[in-house]
Amino acid sequence: MTRIQKTVVLGAGTMGARIAAHFANAGLPCLLLDIVPKGAGGSTAERNGLVLAGIEAAKKSKPAAFFTPALAAKISVGNFDDDLGRIADADWIIEVVAEKDKTVYQNVVEKYGLIRDITWMIGNSPKSDINPALAAGLHAIFVPHGDTWILEHEEVNPAPAGQKLLIVGRFAELREHF
Numbered sequence: 001m002t003r004i005q006k007t008v009v010l011g012a013g014t015m016g017a018r019i020a021a022h023f024a025n026a027g028l029p030c031l032l033l034d035i036v037p038k039g040a041g042g043s044t045a046e047r048n049g050l051v052l053a054g055i056e057a058a059k060k061s062k063p064a065a066f067f068t069p070a071l072a073a074k075i076s077v078g079n080f081d082d083d084l085g086r087i088a089d090a091d092w093i094i095e096v097v098a099e100k101d102k103t104v105y106q107n108v109v110e111k112y113g114l115i116r117d118i119t120w121m122i123g124n125s126p127k128s129d130i131n132p133a134l135a136a137g138l139h140a141i142f143v144p145h146g147d148t149w150i151l152e153h154e155e156v157n158p159a160p161a162g163q164k165l166l167i168v169g170r171f172a173e174l175r176e177h178f
């Protein structure tokens with residue numbers, strides 16, 4: 001089994017910065033990248049402005065994103081134009097997509113050459129995670145959560161023929177299936 005030592009998160013908005021914070025909380029270094037802001041000057045700080053702002057927002061968030069503010073130092077920053085080469089040796093790369101629908105899932109499958117039969121979408125939202133992933137030909141794992149935002153509620157569709165849908169009460173239950 002690969003031991004995860006280096007992680008990358010692409011997209012440093014609300015979700016991306018907090019996922020990076022969770023990696024830091026787990027003691028893992030994380031490289032966090034985002035687009036170069038429109039109109040940015042040539043300095044590194046300006047070109048990495050969105051990522052720096054994302055980390056600052058995560059530091060101030062309540063409930064806290066970081067177990068301790070000092071953990072933010074575990075996150076390295078960059079941007080897609082200057083730093084994409086730095087993701088090559090990562091063990092785990094997470095791309096945060098702006099929206100999630102069938103076309104987005106299909107594009108992710110195409111872009112990364114994913115093999116549909118061994119690709120699983122895991123999530124708590126029937127509307128954004130499970131139904132569009134099934135529609136895009138992926139397997140799905142639904143982890144229902146009582147606090148799921150009302151706009152994400154939807155009837156969970158059955159898996160089409162040849163695809164699988166697992167429903168588990170807790171993430172840890174996945175060990176019983178994989």
Ligand SMILES: NC(=O)c1ccc[n+]([C@@H]2O[C@H](COP(=O)([O-])OP(=O)(O)OC[C@H]3O[C@@H](n4cnc5c(N)ncnc54)[C@H](O)[C@@H]3O)[C@@H](O)[C@H]2O)c1
Nearest residue numbers: 011012013014015016034035050054096097098099100128
């Ligand atoms: N915010 C939440 O509470 C929440 C909860 C669950 C799921 N999500 C999901 O997370 C995803 C991101 O949501 P968010 O709240 O972090 O959004 P956000 O707007 O805070 O962040 C989106 C990030 O994507 C970057 N971006 C914009 N255009 C881009 C492009 N063309 N190429 C690459 N990057 C680009 C932006 O710079 C920004 O940093 C969405 O799919 C959303 O449904 C969000």
